[in-house]
Amino acid sequence: xxxxxxxxxxxxxxxxxxxxxxxxxxxxxxxxxxxxxxxxxxxxxxxxxxxxxxxxxxxxxxxxxxxxxxxxxxxxxxxxxxxxxxxxxxxxxxxxxxxxxxxxxxxxxxxxxxxxxxxxxxxxxxxxxxxxxxxxxxxxxxxxxxxxxxxxxxxxxxxxxxxxxxxxxxxxxxxxxxxxxxxxxxxxxxxxxxxxxxxxxxxxxxxxxxxxxx
Amino acid sequence: xxxxxxxxxxxxxxxxxxxxxxxxxxxxxxxxxxxxxxxxxxxxxxxxxxxxxxxxxxxxxxxxxxxxxxxxxxxxxxxxxxxxxxxxxxxxxxxxxxxxxxxxxxxxxxxxxxxxxxxxxxxxxxxxxxxxxxxxxxxxxxxxxxxxxxxxxxxxxxxxxxxxxxxxxxxxxxxxxxxxxxxxxxxxxxxxxxxxxxxxxxxxxxxxxxxxxxxxxxxxxxxxxxxxxxx
Numbered sequence: 001x002x003x004x005x006x007x008x009x010x011x012x013x014x015x016x017x018x019x020x021x022x023x024x025x026x027x028x029x030x031x032x033x034x035x036x037x038x039x040x041x042x043x044x045x046x047x048x049x050x051x052x053x054x055x056x057x058x059x060x061x062x063x064x065x066x067x068x069x070x071x072x073x074x075x076x077x078x079x080x081x082x083x084x085x086x087x088x089x090x091x092x093x094x095x096x097x098x099x100x101x102x103x104x105x106x107x108x109x110x111x112x113x114x115x116x117x118x119x120x121x122x123x124x125x126x127x128x129x130x131x132x133x134x135x136x137x138x139x140x141x142x143x144x145x146x147x148x149x150x151x152x153x154x155x156x157x158x159x160x161x162x163x164x165x166x167x168x169x170x171x172x173x174x175x176x177x178x179x180x181x182x183x184x185x186x187x188x189x190x191x192x193x194x195x196x197x198x199x200x201x202x203x204x205x206x207x208x209x210x211x212x213x214x
Numbered sequence: 215x216x217x218x219x220x221x222x223x224x225x226x227x228x229x230x231x232x233x234x235x236x237x238x239x240x241x242x243x244x245x246x247x248x249x250x251x252x253x254x255x256x257x258x259x260x261x262x263x264x265x266x267x268x269x270x271x272x273x274x275x276x277x278x279x280x281x282x283x284x285x286x287x288x289x290x291x292x293x294x295x296x297x298x299x300x301x302x303x304x305x306x307x308x309x310x311x312x313x314x315x316x317x318x319x320x321x322x323x324x325x326x327x328x329x330x331x332x333x334x335x336x337x338x339x340x341x342x343x344x345x346x347x348x349x350x351x352x353x354x355x356x357x358x359x360x361x362x363x364x365x366x367x368x369x370x371x372x373x374x375x376x377x378x379x380x381x382x383x384x385x386x387x388x389x390x391x392x393x394x395x396x397x398x399x400x401x402x403x404x405x406x407x408x409x410x411x412x413x414x415x416x417x418x419x420x421x422x423x424x425x426x427x428x429x430x431x432x433x434x435x436x437x438x439x440x441x442x443x444x445x
Contacts, residue, residue, distance in 0.1 A: 024292065045313060046239040046383050060438050063242045063370070063382040069293060069442050082385045082417075083239070083265070084321045087314020091334070114310070118302055121310075122292030128312040128335045159339045 001142040023100035024068040045126040050078035098134040107203040109166040109178035112158035131165040143171035150202035235365040236264040237388035245368040246435040270296040289313040323359035324393025365395030372402040376423025
């Protein structure tokens with residue numbers, strides 16, 4: 001999977017003035033891709049609003065990590081608070097966007113990312129509240145798993161994190177939006193043909209009239 | 215009013231079978247020294263309540279790996295493959311809550327109330343129909359308060375009365391747990407004579423704290439973890 005392809009595309013979703021949360025894994029990797037002049041407040045659910053770039057070894061503070069365990073820095077306007085305040089902020093809808101990983105996501109915008117029964121159940125963490133209460137939820141994930149199975153499904157099979165919560169899905173192969181009509185393919189990777197993409201996607205794709213490449 | 219105790223004496227108050235809230239989100243705020251004392255005293259059949267399970271061979275993971283913990287009430291253990299493996303083998307029971315709901319259950323217990331209503335996760339497998347009520351036309355979940363026998367807390371600074379101050383992302387669950395547990399044991403590398411903390415800077419007022427342990431030095435567990443760079 002081309003991680004950089006996903007990150008480069010995902011960073012375009014972020015604009016000045018937003019408050020955003022970046023989930024563990026692919027989303028927190030975006031920290032290294034943000035332009036310095038971008039005035040966004042990154043909310044980290046362990047109790048930071050306005051977490052800065054990743055810290056170097058020399059600057060790292062053992063008491064200052066993001067929710068994924070990366071050592072981070074502060075910036076002008078950073079605040080620290082306890083976990084109840086952090087989730088009050090989330091549940092009250094103060095975040096503009098959440099970027100989050102997925103085990104499975106489907107064409108209804110349902111998301112599964114906390115439990116693979118009897119195999120790998122990392123737990124819910126902040127995910128249920130983030131995806132249920134943030135205005136815009138963007139999923140970042142590989143299009144297919146390591147066995148080639150599509151992670152973009154007609155219907156999720158794993159226990160759900162939340163129903164109808166996803167606005168956009170960005171993978172290494174496509175950018176797709178959930179719409180009342182179904183899953184709209186808006187952008188396709190320049191390294192795959194439309195036929196191959198459809199073949200590698202379980203969900204039914206509606207191809208946008210303005211389909212672009214990325 | 216002087217609540218200072220030796221670490222041995224403070225931890226010996228905990229019996230086997232106790233429920234214990236442990237502050238910390240990842241490393242920041244984790245009371246490693248109190249945990250290590252609990253490991254060496256060996257109390258068993260514990261129920262722990264912590265955001266995560268730390269990482270393998272670190273913090274509460276040591277208590278779990280040592281078989282001292284029957285149940286962990288938590289939100290996310292994705293950074294601890296060992297605990298996921300032990301859960302899959304049935305060696306420990308894990309109860310997962312959405313992170314902010316766990317925080318709120320603890321906060322509500324700490325404020326002397328018994329529960330609250332929420333719409334989080336009501337259409338998922340973490341909710342059973344018996345937990346739902348109809349309130350002003352909306353289907354909502356009754357979340358009950360969560361207290362514990364003990365809380366183990368790391369404070370950046372404390373005074374002998376038990377006023378506490380936390381640092382940066384080490385605040386997380388600590389002030390909530392310090393209010394919700396019956397018996398609150400605090401460790402701090404900076405124990406000050408009362409009067410040396412600015413009253414308006416105090417996160418947890420002394421009334422909630424039972425015992426304060428002064429740490430002479432912080433071991434390597436409190437320091438930078440090399441493997442957290444470059445991922």
